[in-house]
Amino acid sequence: MLEKPGLTQDDDLAIKSTLTKEYLELHQWDVCLNFCQQQVSQARLQNNTLAEATFYKHIGNTYYFIPQKQNAIAYWKKCIAIAEPNNYYTLLEPCYNNVGVISYEEADYNTAEKYFIKAIDLGKRNNDTSSADFTMHYRLLATTYNAENKLDKAEKIFQS
Numbered sequence: 001m002l003e004k005p006g007l008t009q010d011d012d013l014a015i016k017s018t019l020t021k022e023y024l025e026l027h028q029w030d031v032c033l034n035f036c037q038q039q040v041s042q043a044r045l046q047n048n049t050l051a052e053a054t055f056y057k058h059i060g061n062t063y064y065f066i067p068q069k070q071n072a073i074a075y076w077k078k079c080i081a082i083a084e085p086n087n088y089y090t091l092l093e094p095c096y097n098n099v100g101v102i103s104y105e106e107a108d109y110n111t112a113e114k115y116f117i118k119a120i121d122l123g124k125r126n127n128d129t130s131s132a133d134f135t136m137h138y139r140l141l142a143t144t145y146n147a148e149n150k151l152d153k154a155e156k157i158f159q160s
Contacts, residue, residue, distance in 0.1 A: 013051050020058045024065060032062045053082035053091050060098065069102050093122040097137055104140065109148045116141040 007015075016039060023032035036055045043051035060075035076095040083091040100115030116137055123134040142157035 009048065009051070013054060016051075017054060017058065020055075020062075024062060027065075029062055029066050033059060036062065049082050049086050050088060050091075053079045053086070053088055056082070057091055057095055060095070064098065064102075069105075073099055073102055089122050089126050093119050093126060093128070094133070096122065097133070097140070100140060100144075104144055104147070107147070109144050112144045113141065113148075116144060 016035075020032055020036060023029075023035065036059045039055040040052055040059075043049070043055065056075050056079035060072045060079065063069070063072035063075060076099050079091055079095050080099075082088070083095070096115045096119040100112045100119060103109075103112035103115060119137040120134070120141065123129060123131070123137055128134050138157050142154045145151070145154035145157070
């Protein structure tokens with residue numbers, strides 16, 4: 001499919017992202033990381049910030065599954081650093097959520113809260129308020145409030 005003539009940048013990115021997801025499902029961590037690093041290098045040469053940010057997100061996801069969570073956060077933050085100024089909102093939302101999850105797991109509740117709120121705001125901006133992911137952002141925020149003993153804030157979310 002990638003060798004098909006006349007492939008648009010968007011189609012190329014979609015196919016390569018699907019390939020990356022297949023590597024993850026097959027637990028081909030090293031293959032996935034190598035492929036994604038190659039795509040980052042190629043994206044930089046082509047000045048394709050969307051592809052670069054996308055593959056940073058995929059690298060972060062791969063490190064999460066290995067698990068090397070600090071590496072995952074580092075790559076999600078690289079994605080965020082590119083995606084924020086370029087308004088790549090659909091990339092930002094899962095990265096914010098993912099950083100929030102690891103922050104929660106490490107009991108860094110202030111950071112977790114900040115990132116879950118950002119994910120919620122982006123879900124609204126992306127008009128994604130009926131998705132399971134959007135609901136998950138709220139549940140994770142409420143769980144964070146519960147862990148911080150901010151029960152009034154948690155209760156408002158859980159009852160919504």
